[in-house]
Amino acid sequence: MKISEAAAASGCHLETIRYYERVGLMPRPTRTGSGYRAYAPADVERLRFISRGRELGFSLEEIRSLLRLNDDPKLSCGDVDALARAHLADIHQRIEALTRMAGELERVIAQCAGGERGTCTILGALRRTDNNPTPCADPECRP
Amino acid sequence: MKISEAAAASGCHLETIRYYERVGLMPRPTRTGSGYRAYAPADVERLRFISRGRELGFSLEEIRSLLRLNDDPKLSCGDVDALARAHLADIHQRIEALTRMAGELERVIAQCAGGERGTCTILGALRRTDNNPTPCADPECRP
DNA sequence: CTTGACTCCGTAGCTGCTACAGACTTTATC
DNA sequence: GATAAAGTCTGTAGCAGCTACGGAGTCAAG
Structure with missing residues (x-):
C-alpha cells in the first residue's frame, strides 16, 4: 500500500x-x-x-503516550484514564475561556448596534483603561 | 519610558x-x-x-484592522461591527467543536471507570474502526 | 571602577501541519 | 518502445504568536 x-x-x-x-x-x-x-x-x-x-x-505528545500505552501489552488503564481526564479538564477550561470571550463580545456588539456615530462601543471597549472608565453613559454599559 | x-x-x-x-x-x-x-x-x-x-x-490581523479603524477619524463603525460579529461566530464554532470533544471524551471515560482489565474503553475508542471491527486476523498484517 | 541590571539585535525554537522545488519512478497512452 | 502524466522521494520553508536565547553595548549604584 x-x-x-x-x-x-x-x-x-x-x-x-x-x-x-x-x-x-x-x-x-x-x-x-x-x-x-x-x-x-x-x-x-x-x-x-x-x-x-x-x-x-x-496533542501529538498525548497521542504518543496513548500509543505507548496501547502498544504495551501489560496495560495500565489508570494512566490512560488520568491522561484523558486531564485533557478533558483542559478542554473545559478552554470552553470556559471562549464562553467568557463570547459573552463579552456579545455585550459590546449589542451596545454598538444602536449608535453609529462617533462613539463605537466596540472600539471603546478595546481602548478602555481602568482608570479611564467607560465612554458609554448608559448604566447598562458595565453590568 | x-x-x-x-x-x-x-x-x-x-x-x-x-x-x-x-x-x-x-x-x-x-x-x-x-x-x-x-x-x-x-x-x-x-x-x-x-x-x-x-x-x-x-487574531493579530484582526487587531491590525481594528487599529486602523480606530486610528481613522472618519469612523466606519459598520466595519468594526462586522469584524466583531464574524469573530464571535468563529468563537461559537470553536465552543461547539470543543463541546463535542468534551462530550465524547466524557462518554468514553465514564465507560472506562468500571472495568480495569484488558479492555480499556478509552484506547478502544481510539482503535475502533467502523468497517473493520477486529484488529487484524491476517498474519500478513505485520510485515 | 566594578558589578549588576538593563537593553540592543538577530535568530531559533515551539505546535501541527502544509506547500513547495527538483529529482526520480511508475503507469497509461499511443 | 517512446513519451507523457501522475505519483513519490528528500529537504526545506512557511503559517500564528509568541518566547528564549547569545553576545554585545549601556547605565546606575556602591
Missing part, C-alpha cells in the same frame, strides 16, 4: 503521514525496491488512531 | 512588544541617544488595545 492509498484509507493528509513519521509517531515503513514507502493495514490503523486522537483534541 | 516599563504598564511581555513592532502592529518608537526604545503613554494605550483584543480572541 503506497502512501497516497494509506492517506485515503486513514483520512490523514499524505504530507501529514510523512510528518508523523519524522516526529516518530509512525514507525519508518518498509520500502519498495525504488524507495517508495509501503504501508501495512496495521499502519493505517495506527494512523486512524492518531487521527481520532486529534479529533478528540489530544 | 523604557521598554520594561511599557511592558509593566501594558501587561505585554517585553519581547512581545518588540515582536509587535517587528510585525508592524506597533510603530517604531523614538530612541534615546544610546538606542534604547522610548515609549509615550499613547504607545502604552495602543499596547493595551492590542492586549485586550487578544483577550477577546482576535
Whole structure:
C-alpha cells in the first residue's frame, strides 16, 4: 500500500503521514525496491488512531503516550484514564475561556448596534483603561 | 519610558512588544541617544488595545484592522461591527467543536471507570474502526 | 571602577501541519 | 518502445504568536 492509498484509507493528509513519521509517531515503513514507502493495514490503523486522537483534541505528545500505552501489552488503564481526564479538564477550561470571550463580545456588539456615530462601543471597549472608565453613559454599559 | 516599563504598564511581555513592532502592529518608537526604545503613554494605550483584543480572541490581523479603524477619524463603525460579529461566530464554532470533544471524551471515560482489565474503553475508542471491527486476523498484517 | 541590571539585535525554537522545488519512478497512452 | 502524466522521494520553508536565547553595548549604584 503506497502512501497516497494509506492517506485515503486513514483520512490523514499524505504530507501529514510523512510528518508523523519524522516526529516518530509512525514507525519508518518498509520500502519498495525504488524507495517508495509501503504501508501495512496495521499502519493505517495506527494512523486512524492518531487521527481520532486529534479529533478528540489530544496533542501529538498525548497521542504518543496513548500509543505507548496501547502498544504495551501489560496495560495500565489508570494512566490512560488520568491522561484523558486531564485533557478533558483542559478542554473545559478552554470552553470556559471562549464562553467568557463570547459573552463579552456579545455585550459590546449589542451596545454598538444602536449608535453609529462617533462613539463605537466596540472600539471603546478595546481602548478602555481602568482608570479611564467607560465612554458609554448608559448604566447598562458595565453590568 | 523604557521598554520594561511599557511592558509593566501594558501587561505585554517585553519581547512581545518588540515582536509587535517587528510585525508592524506597533510603530517604531523614538530612541534615546544610546538606542534604547522610548515609549509615550499613547504607545502604552495602543499596547493595551492590542492586549485586550487578544483577550477577546482576535487574531493579530484582526487587531491590525481594528487599529486602523480606530486610528481613522472618519469612523466606519459598520466595519468594526462586522469584524466583531464574524469573530464571535468563529468563537461559537470553536465552543461547539470543543463541546463535542468534551462530550465524547466524557462518554468514553465514564465507560472506562468500571472495568480495569484488558479492555480499556478509552484506547478502544481510539482503535475502533467502523468497517473493520477486529484488529487484524491476517498474519500478513505485520510485515 | 566594578558589578549588576538593563537593553540592543538577530535568530531559533515551539505546535501541527502544509506547500513547495527538483529529482526520480511508475503507469497509461499511443 | 517512446513519451507523457501522475505519483513519490528528500529537504526545506512557511503559517500564528509568541518566547528564549547569545553576545554585545549601556547605565546606575556602591
